[in-house]
Amino acid sequence: MDHLDALEAESIYILREAKAKLDRLAILWSLGKDSNVVIWLCKKAFFGHVPFPVLHIDTGKKFPEMYAFRDRYAKEWGLSFIREECPPLEATDPTLPPAARSAARKTLGLKAALAKYGFEGLILGIRRDEEAIRAKERIFSPRDESGQWQLKDQPPEFWDHFMTSFPKGTHVRVHPILNWTELDVWKYTRREGIPVIELYFAKDGKRYRSLGDQDITFPVPSTADTLDAIIAELESTKIPERAGRAMDHEAEDSFERLRRAGYM
Amino acid sequence: MPHALAARPLPIVIVGHVDHGKSTFVGRLLYETGSLPEGKLEAVKASSERRGMPFEWAFVLDAMQSERDQGVTIDTTQIRFRSKLRPYLIIDAPGHKEFLKNMVTGAAKAEAALLVIDAQEGAQEQSRRHGYLLHLLGIREVAVLVNKMDLVGYSAERFGAVAEDFRAYLADLGVEPKAIVPISAREGDNLTRHSPRMPWYQGPSVLEVLDSFPYAALPVDRPLRMPVQDVYKFDQRRIIAGRLESGRLQVGDRVLFSPSNKTARIKTIEAWHVPEPPAEAVAGQSIGITLDEPIFVERGEIMSHESDPPLLTNVFKARIFWLGERPLVIGANYKLKLATTEATVVVEAIEKAIDTAELRPLPPEAIPRNAAGEVVLRSKRILALDEYRSNPRTGRFVLVEDFIPVGGGTISMEGYPDQRQLLTVRASNLTAVGHAVSRAARAARNGHKGGVLWFTGLSGAGKSTLALALERELFAKGYHVYVLDGDNIRGGLCRDLGFSPEDRAENIRRVGEVAALFADAGFIAISSFISPYRSDRQRAREAAGENFHEIYVKADLAVCEQRDPKGLYKRARKGEIKDFTGISAPYEPPENPELVVPTDELGLEDCIALLLRYVEEHFRL
Numbered sequence: 001m002d003h004l005d006a007l008e009a010e011s012i013y014i015l016r017e018a019k020a021k022l023d024r025l026a027i028l029w030s031l032g033k034d035s036n037v038v039i040w041l042c043k044k045a046f047f048g049h050v051p052f053p054v055l056h057i058d059t060g061k062k063f064p065e066m067y068a069f070r071d072r073y074a075k076e077w078g079l080s081f082i083r084e085e086c087p088p089l090e091a092t093d094p095t096l097p098p099a100a101r102s103a104a105r106k107t108l109g110l111k112a113a114l115a116k117y118g119f120e121g122l123i124l125g126i127r128r129d130e131e132a133i134r135a136k137e138r139i140f141s142p143r144d145e146s147g148q149w150q151l152k153d154q155p156p157e158f159w160d161h162f163m164t165s166f167p168k169g170t171h172v173r174v175h176p177i178l179n180w181t182e183l184d185v186w187k188y189t190r191r192e193g194i195p196v197i198e199l200y201f202a203k204d205g206k207r208y209r210s211l212g213d214q215d216i217t218f219p220v221p222s223t224a225d226t227l228d229a230i231i232a233e234l235e236s237t238k239i240p241e242r243a244g245r246a247m248d249h250e251a252e253d254s255f256e257r258l259r260r261a262g263y264m
Numbered sequence: 265m266p267h268a269l270a271a272r273p274l275p276i277v278i279v280g281h282v283d284h285g286k287s288t289f290v291g292r293l294l295y296e297t298g299s300l301p302e303g304k305l306e307a308v309k310a311s312s313e314r315r316g317m318p319f320e321w322a323f324v325l326d327a328m329q330s331e332r333d334q335g336v337t338i339d340t341t342q343i344r345f346r347s348k349l350r351p352y353l354i355i356d357a358p359g360h361k362e363f364l365k366n367m368v369t370g371a372a373k374a375e376a377a378l379l380v381i382d383a384q385e386g387a388q389e390q391s392r393r394h395g396y397l398l399h400l401l402g403i404r405e406v407a408v409l410v411n412k413m414d415l416v417g418y419s420a421e422r423f424g425a426v427a428e429d430f431r432a433y434l435a436d437l438g439v440e441p442k443a444i445v446p447i448s449a450r451e452g453d454n455l456t457r458h459s460p461r462m463p464w465y466q467g468p469s470v471l472e473v474l475d476s477f478p479y480a481a482l483p484v485d486r487p488l489r490m491p492v493q494d495v496y497k498f499d500q501r502r503i504i505a506g507r508l509e510s511g512r513l514q515v516g517d518r519v520l521f522s523p524s525n526k527t528a529r530i531k532t533i534e535a536w537h538v539p540e541p542p543a544e545a546v547a548g549q550s551i552g553i554t555l556d557e558p559i560f561v562e563r564g565e566i567m568s569h570e571s572d573p574p575l576l577t578n579v580f581k582a583r584i585f586w587l588g589e590r591p592l593v594i595g596a597n598y599k600l601k602l603a604t605t606e607a608t609v610v611v612e613a614i615e616k617a618i619d620t621a622e623l624r625p626l627p628p629e630a631i632p633r634n635a636a637g638e639v640v641l642r643s644k645r646i647l648a649l650d651e652y653r654s655n656p657r658t659g660r661f662v663l664v665e666d667f668i669p670v671g672g673g674t675i676s677m678e679g680y681p682d683q684r685q686l687l688t689v690r691a692s693n694l695t696a697v698g699h700a701v702s703r704a705a706r707a708a709r710n711g712h713k714g715g716v717l718w719f720t721g722l723s724g725a726g727k728s729t730l731a732l733a734l735e736r737e738l739f740a741k742g743y744h745v746y747v748l749d750g751d752n753i754r755g756g757l758c759r760d761l762g763f764s765p766e767d768r769a770e771n772i773r774r775v776g777e778v779a780a781l782f783a784d785a786g787f788i789a790i791s792s793f794i795s796p797y798r799s800d801r802q803r804a805r806e807a808a809g810e811n812f813h814e815i816y817v818k819a820d821l822a823v824c825e826q827r828d829p830k831g832l833y834k835r836a837r838k839g840e841i842k843d844f845t846g847i848s849a850p851y852e853p854p855e856n857p858e859l860v861v862p863t864d865e866l867g868l869e870d871c872i873a874l875l876l877r878y879v880e881e882h883f884r885l
């Protein structure tokens with residue numbers, strides 16, 4: 001087994017644990033490279049099936065390419081697709097910096113969807129290497145009644161025994177690719193031939209490394225216009241992945257505040 | 265186009281006492297090896313200045329606001345980096361006692377560890393506790409970093425003193441550190457190359473030590489174990505899903521599921537989006553299989569080959585570490601999670617409780633938070649498991665209380681038998697001969713029913729004395745009665761058996777079967793054996809079918825030991841007899857015996873009277 005095989009086996013194990021232990025589960029599909037890998041891993045774990053609804057929390061501000069990708073693969077992959085809208089900016093915490101506030105719409109949309117469908121668990125494609133706060137996550141990570149992440153008091157998690165039962169009112173985030181890196185995701189995408197939104201490939205000397213809302217996500221300088229080139233670029237680059245995400249850079253604690261409140 | 269196989273990052277945990285410089289070390293190591301992303305140094309600088317601190321390398325890892333404000337790591341984190349040789353996964357663990365559960369969370373996935381000790385302070389409480397936990401978690405590859413050498417003037421002497429003190433502690437645990445390296449994490453000394461400030465140090469740099477740690481081998485050569493994770497019905501196929509924890513598997517193999525004891529053959533190994541269906545699988549893979557027969561299998565069972573199955577038992581010993589707010593106590597119930605199975609277990613005994621910081625025994629009434637110990641756990645149902653030393657992944661477990669994992673442990677079966685032999689009906693092709701003479705007819709002729717009086721109790725409790733006296737009395741009253749005891753069983757029927765836990769269990773199984781035959785023949789069979797295990801007595805009860813009476817011949821261990829008619833206790837205390845019940849092997853008292861005869865409270869006459877009354881009542885027609 002090489003490193004990608006080991007990561008794949010671990011992720012499959014996590015997804016199967018989630019399915020075996022939790023009743024109402026959904027996958028959060030942000031349309032980016034990570035959540036596409038998660039859907040792919042589901043098909044691996046469940047022999048060609050994605051046995052959970054796939055939820056897209058739509059800010060209405062994604063790139064047109066992303067919407068086209070969504071509409072195509074929701075069909076092609078046979079997903080049971082749910083789209084939910086986000087509340088307006090005015091509904092978010094006004095003390096947050098502007099880009100963070102914009103991101104916080106997604107948290108509110110997510111919470112509303114959770115309440116509407118009564119999901120007990122959400123599968124998300126976040127990774128430790130994206131951001132230092134995410135690096136401290138658990139694979140099965142509980143959220144309390146008010147949807148808060150108790151970052152300072154997380155349950156122990158060891159020997160692949162995850163927290164799979166909860167007091168009433170709590171829900172759980174499941175992170176099957178938490179231990180992957182950006183490079184792992186691309187190498188796996190290449191190995192498996194997973195479809196990719198073209199925005200990730202360089203055009204006119206720029207490409208997106210991370211895809212969010214149009215108004216708060218910016219492309220980075222790059223000439224990588226193939227998967228091989230992206231991988232080669234990442235093997236040597238020192239520019240962090242989320243450099244093009246405005247919300248991460250407004251204040252030292254923006255991301256922590258967002259995540260505590262329930263951001264993904 | 266084929267691509268080079270990606271090397272697996274070696275997971276290394278950094279442990280040690282609070283403030284001894286673990287996070288600083290990691291931050292600086294990443295810097296020294298050019299692994300920090302662009303902008304990180306500036307961000308850390310700004311963050312340190314904002315708090316009026318000098319540059320804090322630890323902020324590379326300590327990302328929470330409260331971690332930075334308080335200068336302490338709260339939760340574990342992971343970060344990748346690569347040396348020239350290979351990639352690493354560095355796991356930074358918190359050193360504060362309050363966050364030991366987070367340290368365990370991080371350390372449990374490591375294959376090697378660096379233990380950081382402050383040169384000024386020397387080894388402290390958590391240095392020792394972490395050393396102990398590494399050992400319990402099965403991490404054998406350990407190196408020690410004596411940090412903050414800048415604060416002791418890079419003194420070889422101080423280094424030697426700290427190093428020797430801790431080497432001695434580790435030796436007590438049976439751990440030999442791979443290296444002990446003097447460093448200054450903050451100044452970068454001896455991290456990636458030799459520091460001119462410590463010319464007296466000839467050993468390897470930290471990076472060289474890292475590169476010398478071996479990968480833990482995947483257990484492909486151990487017996488096959490695949491805990492069943494789930495059973496799916498997709499596209500007309502019934503797929504059994506699970507991860508191979510050890511061993512290997514091929515299409516066509518005959519496999520056994522435990523504890524249900526069902527067998528079948530592997531028809532296919534299923535996979536999606538692969539060039540061709542796999543013909544075999546090895547440890548580490550998450551797979552799905554179909555079987556040639558539609559047997560019913562559930563999550564929690566362990567699939568193995570027939571020739572090398574897991575143990576079956578409902579009671580076992582374990583070395584555990586405890587993280588729960590409330591201490592672990594005798595009689596408490598916890599949810600056990602072992603591979604994919606869950607069961608309620610009760611703490612039957614605490615044999616040892618250990619303060620892991622001082623390696624000091626604690627009173628064995630309870631195991632408090634952050635301590636360790638040895639316990640006996642019993643579950644209501646039979647579990648399939650392995651001893652930790654023969655298969656770590658199916659020989660360890662987690663205990664859960666109120667939804668939260670509160671402890672972990674590794675299994676030992678020392679003193680307890682494998683119950684597989686006893687549970688498996690091997691001669692299943694035999695059909696019982698139908699007797700023309702019924703039980704009722706025999707009872708009518710004899711004037712009493714047949715049945716079993718199963719005496720159980722410690723050596724010296726008075727079983728044989730009572731059994732023989734009762735036999736005499738009953739015989740005199742016209743009963744058909746016969747005593748089975750060591751003298752008439754061990755010499756013949758069980759001549760081939762010794763005194764190992766397995767042999768003892770087999771001995772009792774045979775006695776149970778013979779007693780059942782006597783009962784069927786219309787006799788009252790009195791069996792007089794210590795029969796210390798509940799599971800064995802339960803099987804004797806099942807063998808007899810009906811009219812089985814468990815009689816607890818009860819006397820305190822202290823009383824028995826004082827009586828010591830054959831001098832056995834004395835010898836056992838001296839260690840001359842191994843596995844002696846009550847001393848070095850467990851006795852499990854009956855939970856609901858039909859009758860208790862307290863020989864330490866009643867005289868012999870009263871005991872016999874009690875028994876006679878009981879028999880008259882239950883056997884006389």
Ligand SMILES: Nc1nc2c(ncn2[C@@H]2O[C@H](COP(=O)(O)OP(=O)(O)OP(=O)(O)O)[C@@H](O)[C@H]2O)c(=O)[nH]1
Binds near residue numbers: 280285287447449
């Ligand atoms: N002089 C000196 N100070 C150091 C050195 N290494 C760490 N420190 C300081 O020691 C303090 C604690 O360092 P940390 O790296 O946070 O310690 P830690 O072991 O990670 O602490 P916890 O994670 O909270 O257990 C910080 O103020 C560091 O700057 C060193 O080599 N020399």
Ligand SMILES: [Mg+2]
Binds near residue numbers: 322337
């Ligand atoms: Mg630290």
